[in-house]
Amino acid sequence: MRWSIRGCVMTDISATTQTGGGRSLWADAWGRLKANKAAVFSAFYLALIVVLCLAGPYFTSHDFTTIYSSYVRVPPSLSPYPKADKIEQEVQDVVRRARLELREWKQDGERILVTVWAPKPIDDRVTRYLDRSDSFEDTKVENKSDDGLTMTMSTAVKYTYFYFGTDTSGRDLLTRTLIAGRVSLAVGLLGGVVAVVIGVLYGSISGFIGGKTDEVMMRIVDILYSLPFTFFVIMLVVFFGRNFALMFLAIGAVLWLDMSRIVRGQTLSLKRQEYVHAAEALGVNNKGILFRHIIPNMLGPIIIYVTLLIPQVIILESFLSYLGLGVQEPMSSWGVQISQGSHNIQGAVYLLIFPSVFLTSTLFALNFIGDGLRDALDPKDR
């Protein structure tokens, strides 16, 4: 028994070495892909973006929903907020909010000493007004006059970093861009996968069964093609409401048409191959032939199409979000951010620039990877 299994393995190895000359098609493709500098660089870049979006929000020390009311629409900066010249303004604001009169304030090393006066005795709890501000923390009462009308508090300046600035609601743009990236990438991947699964199943079944069934199935595709695409998407969005999960299902459900045509064409030519006839002669059932012989042999074009489909889905999602039909607040996607940014180009350009750079560079990377894969898997197409 053992011996025979070994024999099997041996013949398998010798078979591959004979036919492939030691290199399989996939190994060849891998070699060609590695030689494509743009594709390799793009793959690394894309990996970087994915890691950044997945892990980044845990390291930015901001939550994507936290609102910093003292820092609304502050520009990107590598040095922390509050800026030295803004501290006085902030102290004055806080004291006014506490309905006190500012007598004096001075910076004493790490801490700030604030002396205030009021017509009635001051409660110690006014320190909370300072703590509640985004700029100060750890406020303590230093001393209080005997009549309780004058009080000196000391507080530490709370430094916060906003490398990308903050948005119009005062939320950290860096964290939000990364969270938005998660959404955009997830939608791209899942929408792409949905489209491919539907397209491959539909196209291969249509092509494999052939005859009348094929005719009917392909006419349905033709009809769906002739519906205006935007209309279709909008109708689906209207149907499913603004549900995030359903939305990329809807997007995927629209984009499968091309895939199904490509797959059908491939299936038509593959099912006339000798190995399919051989499988038929050996009594393999239709399902087995389809999933074991036909679909695996179309993997090349399918992979190429998926990589080129993902950027399309991301653009489509951004487009919908741009129109306000996509992801809803407080979640965000690059499309939503670009939309908000384009309303604020006067005075807050960075709101447009950062998400645009992220979106566009990701799209570039995906396209280069797609082109690289096409050259690698389908060399005759060059």
Added chain:
Amino acid sequence: MLRYVLRRLLIAIPTLFLIVTLSFFLMHVAPGGPFDMEKGIPPEIKANIERVFHLDEPLWMQYLRYLSNLIHGDLGPSYILLNFSVAELFRVGLPVSAQIGASALILALIAGSAFGAIAALRQNHIIDYAVIATATAGSTIPSFVIAPLIQLTFGLTWHLLPIGGWGDGALINKIGPIITLSLPQLATVSRLMRGSMIEALHANHIRTAKSLGLSDFAVVVKHAMRGALLPIISYAGPAAAGLITGSIIVETIFQIPGVGRYFIDAALNRDYTLVMGTVVMIAVFTIVFNLIVDLLYAVVDPRVRYD
């Protein structure tokens, strides 16, 4: 030729019918109606309004009514933009969209084929790489990124173009939208042209033409380009239909009173007739432009005949 055109138009009727039917029912099964206001109007008034627009009838009767109106060329009144019929809205908006769209298409076709042809003639030269890079950028950067960037640079920073608005059709107001619309098309056209031109330059008849001592100009423009134009023409058909019926993004960003915006607004407000009108308009344009493309094929390529 005429028979071919007639046959094509006859085939178009069932297609159009299917599109209308599908979108009619899709639209009507979507939850909500045109008169479901947030503030809730009294039910009697709502019932009155719905009776005026025949929305109280069963769906199949509404459908038949819509079909018969459509056959008579009546697209119906808009439910949301009251006092306007859909046809009136199109009469005002379509010329605006069509102007921008047609200019963008012409720009994309001329500049795109020129760039593509130059890139093909200088294959693997620095010009070729420049064209490929521009084309990649043009087709990758979405228009909702390009449009605000144009507003920012040319409008806000250099004060060369207005940020938005139609300005009664002043040329300067059209430049931004036209560029935004044509960039992705230009990218695709130049890519297509480069590919087909490279192929055309290696064709046998070009070698013959060269060996006969024709000037480079004659070989490239008269013989190679003619063959290379075919894929561009087939691309231009659907592209033209899409461009002329207006772009939602461009019209929203640049605040242009075209028909592109109606699509979204109408679908979200369940303005059934306006949505249907837009669908019919796009479908008709698509069919007509595809027909024009097929006829142009016969003009450009003498091997194609329709008799």
